[in-house]
Amino acid sequence: MQYFQNLAQNFALSYAHNKMENSLYKSLNIDIIDKNIDKIPDKNKKYMLYAHVPFCHVFCPYCSFHKYHYNEDACKKYFVNLREEMCQIKEAGYDFSSMYVGGGTTLIDEDELLKTLELAKKLFSITDISCETDPNHITPQKLSLFKGYIDRISVGVQSFDDEILRKVARYDKFGSQKQLVEKLSSAIGILPTTSLDLIFNFPFQTKEQLVTDINLAKSLSPEQITFYPLMKSPLTRDAIAKSLGVSSQNNEQEFYAILRDEFKTYNANNAWAFSKQKSNLVDEYVGSNHEYVGIGSGAFSFLDGRLLINAFNLEEYGSRINARKSPVIATCDFTRNERLKYIFLTELFDGAVDIAKFNKANNANLKKELFMEISLLRLVNAIYEEDGRIKPTEFGSYICVVLMKDFYTGMDKVRAAFKDDAKIKSSKKLRVMEDEPTLVQNLEVKSS
Numbered sequence: 001m002q003y004f005q006n007l008a009q010n011f012a013l014s015y016a017h018n019k020m021e022n023s024l025y026k027s028l029n030i031d032i033i034d035k036n037i038d039k040i041p042d043k044n045k046k047y048m049l050y051a052h053v054p055f056c057h058v059f060c061p062y063c064s065f066h067k068y069h070y071n072e073d074a075c076k077k078y079f080v081n082l083r084e085e086m087c088q089i090k091e092a093g094y095d096f097s098s099m100y101v102g103g104g105t106t107l108i109d110e111d112e113l114l115k116t117l118e119l120a121k122k123l124f125s126i127t128d129i130s131c132e133t134d135p136n137h138i139t140p141q142k143l144s145l146f147k148g149y150i151d152r153i154s155v156g157v158q159s160f161d162d163e164i165l166r167k168v169a170r171y172d173k174f175g176s177q178k179q180l181v182e183k184l185s186s187a188i189g190i191l192p193t194t195s196l197d198l199i200f201n202f203p204f205q206t207k208e209q210l211v212t213d214i215n216l217a218k219s220l221s222p223e224q225i226t227f228y229p230l231m232k233s234p235l236t237r238d239a240i241a242k243s244l245g246v247s248s249q250n251n252e253q254e255f256y257a258i259l260r261d262e263f264k265t266y267n268a269n270n271a272w273a274f275s276k277q278k279s280n281l282v283d284e285y286v287g288s289n290h291e292y293v294g295i296g297s298g299a300f301s302f303l304d305g306r307l308l309i310n311a312f313n314l315e316e317y318g319s320r321i322n323a324r325k326s327p328v329i330a331t332c333d334f335t336r337n338e339r340l341k342y343i344f345l346t347e348l349f350d351g352a353v354d355i356a357k358f359n360k361a362n363n364a365n366l367k368k369e370l371f372m373e374i375s376l377l378r379l380v381n382a383i384y385e386e387d388g389r390i391k392p393t394e395f396g397s398y399i400c401v402v403l404m405k406d407f408y409t410g411m412d413k414v415r416a417a418f419k420d421d422a423k424i425k426s427s428k429k430l431r432v433m434e435d436e437p438t439l440v441q442n443l444e445v446k447s448s
């Protein structure tokens with residue numbers, strides 16, 4: 001019986017992964033545009049503001065986020081442009097209650113970030129701000145500057161294991177296990193919520209290394225602990241192989257089960273973030289807020305079923321903003337069905353889909369429009385219904401992890417497609433996924 005259950009679940013994982021790849025293959029056909037694309041708010045919708053800070057002192061091999069090597073002048077100029085774009089978004093009529101500042105390293109220039117957050121609070125009805133940073137920008141003195149501004153700080157730890165830290169070139173940059181524990185101990189508690197961001201399923205990572213990471217993270221008692229599965233994309237695959245090696249074994253599902261077990265007394269804020277108390281802060285900027293405006297170089301906005309992509313190049317971004325031209329250089333449209341699937345997935349990833357709310361918000365009939373998806377997920381025991389809400393089982397949460405990872409990898413592929421400036425200038429359309437996916441192309445699933 002167990003054998004057949006495993007078989008069905010493996011099939012479901014491969015099938016779901018393949019469906020997501022197909023959907024990204026069909027949807028990620030990007031139009032490079034030369035006309036001005038204005039962002040216009042719908043008064044009946046709630047939006048989130050995402051601001052990108054693309055600077056780091058040194059790069060890590062696994063990280064595909066859009067970034068440049070830090071340069072003081074370029075960074076200061078950039079923040080000025082970012083604030084100008086924020087004013088233009090205000091003039092367009094937008095308002096926000098949540099803001100997520102991602103990077104790069106958002107606290108790389110504290111004064112500039114502070115000015116930017118002050119302006120955001122002045123322009124919009126913002127009640128919560130989340131920022132990402134590295135362990136070198138979290139001294140109590142630095143964090144205290146942001147009291148009353150940053151509600152949640154996510155600190156990238158990645159691992160506490162000295163061997164892994166050395167391999168991913170973070171040991172010398174951000175410190176050994178002992179130094180990280182010291183830095184984090186004095187940082188936690190200064191701002192309302194501190195989240196520690198770790199990664200699991202590094203090639204050759206052992207169960208013991210993972211459990212040590214979990215225990216050390218827990219022992220620091222941060223408000224939230226996030227464990228991302230290692231994501232590989234065309235931008236990072238080679239660098240990951242070079243720094244960490246290539247393992248024939250994929251422990252992702254087994255390690256995820258360990259995580260769920262170790263965090264069973266915590267609240268799952270979403271499928272990969274755990275907290276002692278239920279949090280209502282934004283966990284992933286794509287999560288609970290389905291529509292968001294992204295500002296900054298290389299930032300994505302998702303508005304009315306359309307992905308809008310800001311200019312990546314800092315010069316181009318700056319000159320567009322200063323000329324009051326839209327910074328959007330490309331767009332990509334999602335069909336209604338793809339949008340419904342995406343919203344369903346992100347809500348399931350967050351823990352539950354409220355059927356009535358879903359139908360009202362999307363003018364949809366969830367059970368009818370996603371009949372196939374829901375039936376299959378039920379069949380393999382990935383979801384169940386309780387009080388009008390569809391919830392994931394533990395296996396369902398793992399499917400969400402796999403699919404969110406696929407989605408983020410898809411977004412990385414978008415970033416990869418924009419690496420070649422010459423190709424962009426000479427194209428009107430960009431196909432992000434070159435090859436049509438075939439069933440069970442990439443997924444390594446365990447057979448028992």
Ligand SMILES: C[S@@+](CC[C@H](N)C(=O)[O-])C[C@H]1O[C@@H](n2cnc3c(N)ncnc32)[C@H](O)[C@@H]1O
Pocket residue numbers: 062063064065102103104105106132133134135155156157158197198199228229230231232236
């Ligand atoms: C944009 S990074 C900013 C973190 C910060 N600059 C630092 O280095 O600590 C946000 C988080 O994304 C996660 N991340 C980045 N690349 C990843 C990958 N390839 N797979 C899984 N998680 C990743 C890491 O946990 C990282 O802390």
Ligand code: SF4
Pocket residue numbers: 055056057058059060063064065067103104105134156
């Ligand atoms: S993990 Fe952080 S420091 Fe490393 S490259 Fe990515 S954004 Fe920069």
